[in-house]
Amino acid sequence: MKQIAVIGSGTMGNGIAHTFAQFNYQVNLIDINQTALDKALQTITKNLDRQVTKGTLTEAQKAATIDNITTYTSIKDGLQNADLIVEAATENVDLKLNIFKELDQFAPAHAILASNTSSISITQIAAVTNRGDKVIGMHFMNPVPVMKLVEVIRGYATSDETTNTIMSLSQSLEKVPVEVNDYPGFVANRILMPMINEAIYTLYEGVAGVYEIDTVMKLGMAHPMGPLQLADFIGLDVCLAILKVLNDGFGNPKYAPCPLLVNMVAAGKKGAKTGEGFYKYTVGSKDLVVSDKFKKS
Numbered sequence: 001m002k003q004i005a006v007i008g009s010g011t012m013g014n015g016i017a018h019t020f021a022q023f024n025y026q027v028n029l030i031d032i033n034q035t036a037l038d039k040a041l042q043t044i045t046k047n048l049d050r051q052v053t054k055g056t057l058t059e060a061q062k063a064a065t066i067d068n069i070t071t072y073t074s075i076k077d078g079l080q081n082a083d084l085i086v087e088a089a090t091e092n093v094d095l096k097l098n099i100f101k102e103l104d105q106f107a108p109a110h111a112i113l114a115s116n117t118s119s120i121s122i123t124q125i126a127a128v129t130n131r132g133d134k135v136i137g138m139h140f141m142n143p144v145p146v147m148k149l150v151e152v153i154r155g156y157a158t159s160d161e162t163t164n165t166i167m168s169l170s171q172s173l174e175k176v177p178v179e180v181n182d183y184p185g186f187v188a189n190r191i192l193m194p195m196i197n198e199a200i201y202t203l204y205e206g207v208a209g210v211y212e213i214d215t216v217m218k219l220g221m222a223h224p225m226g227p228l229q230l231a232d233f234i235g236l237d238v239c240l241a242i243l244k245v246l247n248d249g250f251g252n253p254k255y256a257p258c259p260l261l262v263n264m265v266a267a268g269k270k271g272a273k274t275g276e277g278f279y280k281y282t283v284g285s286k287d288l289v290v291s292d293k294f295k296k297s
Contacts, residue, residue: 001169002026005082005107007075007099009033009040011273012116013088015144018044021068022061022145023173029071030078037071044069047145075099076106083108084169086138088116091241096120097128104129112162114138118238119189119245122155122182132157136166139186140175142234150177153186184249185242193242196234197258199227203278203294204260210278210294228278229288231261232271240265269293 002025006017009031017029017040031037048065051057057065072078079085085103089095096115103113113135115125126135137153150170154163163179170177180187199213208216214226223230231239239261246255264270264277269291271277280289 001083001165003081003083004028005030005078005085006088007031007085007103008088008090009036009071010088010090011142012140012144014040014043015047015142016086016088016116016140017069018047018065019140019144019173021065022048022057024064024068027069028078028082029069030073030075031071032073034071034073037073041066041069041071047143051145075102079103079106079108079111081108082111084112084114086114086116091118091120091238093120093124096125100125100135101128104131112136112165114166116140119185119242121184121249122153122158126155126157133159134162136162137182137186138166138170139188141188148174148176149188150175151186151188152177152179153182154179155182185246189242190246193239193246194255196227196231196239197243197255197261200231200258200261203228204258209296210290232277232279232281234271235273236261236270236277237265 004020004025005028006013007030009029017027021027029037029040045066048057048062052059052062085107087096087099089099096117100113107113113129115122115137116139117137118139122135122137126132129135135155136158139151139153141147141149152163152166167177167179185193202208202213203210210228214228217223217226240257243255243257268274269276272281275281276291278291278294280291
């Protein structure tokens with residue numbers, strides 16, 4: 001398995017492409033938007049430069065990594081000769097189902113189809129293809145080149161052969177794959193999202209402020225990042241989408257999104273990517289500044 005196709009050139013897509021290319025896989029990075037692809041290559045180059053500065057990568061390895069990536073705006077063209085396709089599009093059920101119908105149509109018969117979904121059912125995704133045994137979840141963590149975990153999700157029809165292949169492939173990337181079964185949120189987000197949601201409720205109900213909530217979790221629970229800052233980093237719209245999947249999938253009100261989260265997403269305050277969520281983000285600044293909305297008067 002040497003030819004990898006990655007669908008989507010956003011934060012997760014470019015990180016996945018970067019990682020495979022760094023370990024000498026040939027990568028076709030596919031997005032319908034050429035501008036997005038150009039931006040992705042700029043991001044990958046910037047992140048590689050950071051690795052070179054830290055001494056974890058040589059200039060020659062950086063150059064080889066970039067050479068291993070080819071961009072495409074056509075799914076059909078980008079899937080030629082692919083052994084594995086990793087879908088990393090927006091966390092939207094209908095979008096993913098439509099993408100997998102296309103992947104099944106154009107991908108080589110032997111190819112494994114993987115989704116980087118963080119919550120959507122692999123079984124549901126596999127059902128729109130004619131190769132359910134070759135459909136699997138490959139949930140990377142952000143930032144992909146740095147984080148070691150890959151949550152490998154088996155759908156109802158996923159074969160042992162496909163699972164074993166993806167487990168071994170993940171190890172070849174110096175990742176630690178963990179096999180889980182296909183239930184809403186899998187393991188990572190089934191545990192993480194209720195915690196983030198509860199932190200938002202704690203703010204919503206006036207128990208404590210943004211800084212105070214995050215400080216308690218960082219200093220008291222040894223979390224490297226507080227839950228509200230982490231929510232901003234993930235994207236509040238993504239958190240909301242995952243909570244809706246959990247709520248719909250289990251029918252349990254404990255997964256119902258906090259009204260404050262719903263309102264923030266509706267107002268366009270989606271976290272770091274929009275410049276404001278629970279904190280304000282300024283390009284070039286690493287200072288952690290609480291949003292004016294949540295500053296104590």
